[in-house]
Amino acid sequence: MKRIASFAVNHDKLKPGMYTSRIDGDITTYDIRMVYPNAGAYIEPAAGHTFEHLFATYARNSRFEQHIIYCGPMGCQTGFYFLVRDLAQEDAIRLVYETMAFIAGYEGEIPGASRVECGNYLLHDLTGAKCLAASMIPVLRDWTTDKLEYEK
Numbered sequence: 001m002k003r004i005a006s007f008a009v010n011h012d013k014l015k016p017g018m019y020t021s022r023i024d025g026d027i028t029t030y031d032i033r034m035v036y037p038n039a040g041a042y043i044e045p046a047a048g049h050t051f052e053h054l055f056a057t058y059a060r061n062s063r064f065e066q067h068i069i070y071c072g073p074m075g076c077q078t079g080f081y082f083l084v085r086d087l088a089q090e091d092a093i094r095l096v097y098e099t100m101a102f103i104a105g106y107e108g109e110i111p112g113a114s115r116v117e118c119g120n121y122l123l124h125d126l127t128g129a130k131c132l133a134a135s136m137i138p139v140l141r142d143w144t145t146d147k148l149e150y151e152k
Contacts, residue, residue, distance in 0.1 A: 011037040013151045016139045020148045026086045033079040042077035047128025054103045057111040064095050089145045097140045103133035
């Protein structure tokens with residue numbers, strides 16, 4: 001089998017940030033890397049689950065809602081994939097930054113976190129999700145399209 005693109009990234013050089021993982025026609029997959037790979041600290045499942053609910057809700061209600069395809073966690077618990085269609089890189093960066101700010105400041109009920117709406121509704125941590133998002137604000141504050149490329 002062919003080696004997939006995400007396994008070709010040098011995880012020893014990977015730092016928190018936002019990267020273009022792949023482009024398939026009009027769909028771009030972004031790697032939102034939130035912790036250093038293989039460093040011993042990973043995204044806690046409950047915090048990541050809440051982060052996912054808040055990220056998806058905000059992005060799908062933003063001015064770019066028609067471009068959003070998916071936001072979901074990486075199995076390695078170091079970040080999230082964010083898939084968009086026909087969205088300029090500058091707008092994707094801006095949206096991710098705005099979403100981090102929204103999550104970091106969020107107060108209230110977690111969207112979609114009832115038994116009827118969620119398959120694991122008890123696994124949530126709003127405080128953890130807010131801390132995770134807050135840690136990304138200084139990382140992404142001055143992020144530009146030149147930084148979207150993985151370090152070789």
